[in-house]
Amino acid sequence: MSRMAGAAGSLVEVAALAASERYFNRELSWLSFNLRVLAEACNPDYPLLERLRFLSISGNNLDEFMMVRVAGLAGQVRRQIEEVSIDGMTPAQQLAAVRDAVTELETAQQDVWRELRELLAAEGIMLADGQRLEPAQARWLRDYFVEHVVPVITPQAIDPAHPFPFVANQGMGILFPLVRSDDGSAVMEMVLIPQALPRFIRLPGPEAVYISIEDLLCRNAALLFPGFRVLGHGVFRVLRDSDLEVEEDAEDLVRYFRTAIQRRRRGRIILLQLQGGIDPAAEQLLRKQLRLDHAMVLKTPGLIGIGGLAAMVEEDRPDLKFEPYSPRYPERIREHxxxxxxxxxxxxxxxxxxxxxxxxxxxxxxxxxxxxxxxxxxxxxxxxxxxxxxxxxxxxxxxxxxxxxxxxxxxxxxxxxxxxxxxxxxxxxxxxxxxxxxxxxxxxxxxxxxxxxxxxxxxxxxxxxxxxxxxxxxxxxxxxxxxxxxxxxxxxxxxxxxxxxxxxPQRTELLTLSPIGMRETLYDCIDAEAENAQRGKPAAIWAKLNALTDSRLIDRLYAASQAGVQISLVVRGICCLRPGVPGLSDNIMVKSIIGRFLEHSRIWAFACGQPLPSAKAKVFISSADGMTRNLDRRVELLVPIRNRTVHRQVLDQVMVANLIDTEQSWVLEPSGSYRRVGKVAEPFNLHNYFMTNPSLSGRGAALTNGHKVPKLALRRGAA
Known part of the structure; x- marks a missing residue:
């Protein structure tokens, strides 16, 4: 049986399974990734401000997800598109599932923030929102408000003469229900918070006391509205559809993108965040005026816009951060x-x-x-x-x-x-x-x-x-x-x-391009491993990617697994492949690595008849992930590594370190959940390893003078 015929037979068997049994949903897989990022904010081994950084990263990640992916789903629902996802869900079904998962994620973020807030306060870093201040602090804040905030903001009454203002993407504002003191008439005022103002203001003094810009405005509302009685307030934040679709008949890309960027700022609202305790009248007004067509509304008792906490991470407390790391300059280049x-x-x-x-x-x-x-x-x-x-x-x-x-x-x-x-x-x-x-x-x-x-x-x-x-x-x-x-x-x-x-190009000598031939090259390498497995030769595939979502590539890996190929994948983010399913993916292991550094390199390695790692393996680096857009709709490169030292570095050092890591690793289960690799007798942290050991190809003459780089050994089944 030919290589392609054998692979085709296995693919037919794979296709017989229901889509939900073969693949994970892309959007839910991404939310699972962001939960792993959030979990790093709970890691007691990390310095406290680094944990706060991970919390803010998870907040910014979620914002982008809402502005692009959820906005896309909502758009499909509005246009009544029924095209199903890789796992067989309609846009409406995905949107419902994503909203539930986003709500759970946002609740988890608030729980983590409450925990970190207490720990930070014990270290002298406090967010004073809603808390009583010392008289001197209150006076300083009042002066700061008058001098730096009042000249920048523009209160606006909401009535027939003053229509509801436009709220920009990622814009934050406050609604104030007021009563005029002289005649008792009701007035609703809005203050949109300019992005030029800092999200958090640090009070002077040795202790790091911060106050959010929204709390500063609420505290000083009486100064802002003399002659009125303030009945309450409602803090809100808006996210809009921010994906730019390029029209194929665009005559001038530069002009098109300049106007498209302006349109992005005015895209449809996809999320309205409301801070807990919002005045009911203010909430009703927002829901009515913002035209929340298929938009999500999140009410939280805690902080909105959690990504903004990155500003507090900049506090000058080196004792609460990772020890600074200075990258090495390769000795090989210094030698020249x-x-x-x-x-x-x-x-x-x-x-x-x-x-x-x-x-x-x-x-x-x-x-x-x-x-x-x-x-x-x-x-x-x-x-x-x-x-x-x-x-x-x-x-x-x-x-x-x-x-x-x-x-x-x-x-x-x-x-x-x-x-x-x-x-x-x-x-x-x-x-x-x-x-x-x-x-x-x-x-x-x-x-x-x-x-x-x-x-x-x-x-x-x-x-x-x-x-x-x-x-x-x-x-x-x-x-x-x-x-x-x-x-x-x-x-x-x-x-x-x-x-x-x-x-x-009609042909290339070394490199493989997408969308011209990368998919076919990867298929050929995968199928060659399947053929080796069927012939009883060692057969294995290692890959390191940021995302794996392409159904045809996943099916090829399933077929190779069924042929007996041992497949180890390090996929940091989205993974739609379902590993460890009997009869489908028994021989596939997937792990995700989250830690101090963001894993971003893309690597493929194919055994070629020898146990991995070996000098005979085919090794590639790439700009492309395992996604349909990378293989079919982008110009990407797949670069073979043939130099002996570089080959050893990428395969024996980088890939092996990723596979044997225990301290930053999560293993994907057949159910779709991830479990953190637990404590082991011989723990290994790949980030610490690379920070303390030089790379092979950068060592130059030092390698030949007896100054060896520690050799890593692959521990089978360590995860």
């Missing part, structure tokens, strides 16, 4: 006196962020900008941050006379406005700016430098699993692969020609 090109020319190197410095990537471009032998630079930009050294290096290169091309992705969600600004700056510097495809995102992370060396031109490439973003590079674990392999250079050139000129 900092010359990135000389180090890469000698042999391939991979940089493991954040343990190794993102400055290597910036230096690669800075040196290209100042090197008189460099003739051209081509660069993709998906997210680059607000103060980007990468952008500065590209501008310097253009000013130095290099031919510079930048592919700027305008569809990078919530970075559209920043990317428009970068594009304008790059164009003013004389850089050729390309926006790529209208209906596909360019998600591949590629930097290509062409250098004149004697009578030939050599191409140096950087391929990344993460973004060219110096801030996230300090907290996201990603891989930066540098090579001067001519095949990689030629393929990178074809990728840029594909994006800039729609010239689809």
């Amino acid at each position: 006196e900092g010359d990135c090109f000389a180090a890469i020319r000698e042999k391939d190197i991979i940089i493991h962020h954040p343990y190794e410095s993102f400055e290597v990537v910036v230096d690669f471009l800075r040196q290209a900008a100042s090197d008189p032998d460099v003739v051209a630079i081509k660069q993709t930009l998906y997210r680059a941050g607000k103060q980007s050294a990468v952008i500065a290096a590209l501008i310097a290169a253009a000013e130095a006379g290099k031919a510079v091309t930048a592919v700027v992705e305008l569809k990078a969600r919530f970075d559209e406005e920043q990317n428009l600004e970068w594009a304008s700056q790059l164009e003013r510097a004389g850089i050729q700016v390309i926006y790529g495809f209208v209906d596909w995102k360019t998600h591949a992370k590629v930097s290509m430098v062409v250098r004149r060396e004697g009578k030939v031109h050599r191409t140096y490439c950087h391929f990344g699993t993460g973004n060219y973003h110096p801030v996230t590079a300090r907290t996201y674990t990603d891989l930066s692969f540098f090579t001067a392999d001519p095949k990689a250079g030629r393929d990178a050139g074809k990728l840029f020609n594909f994006v800039t000129g729609y010239v689809e």
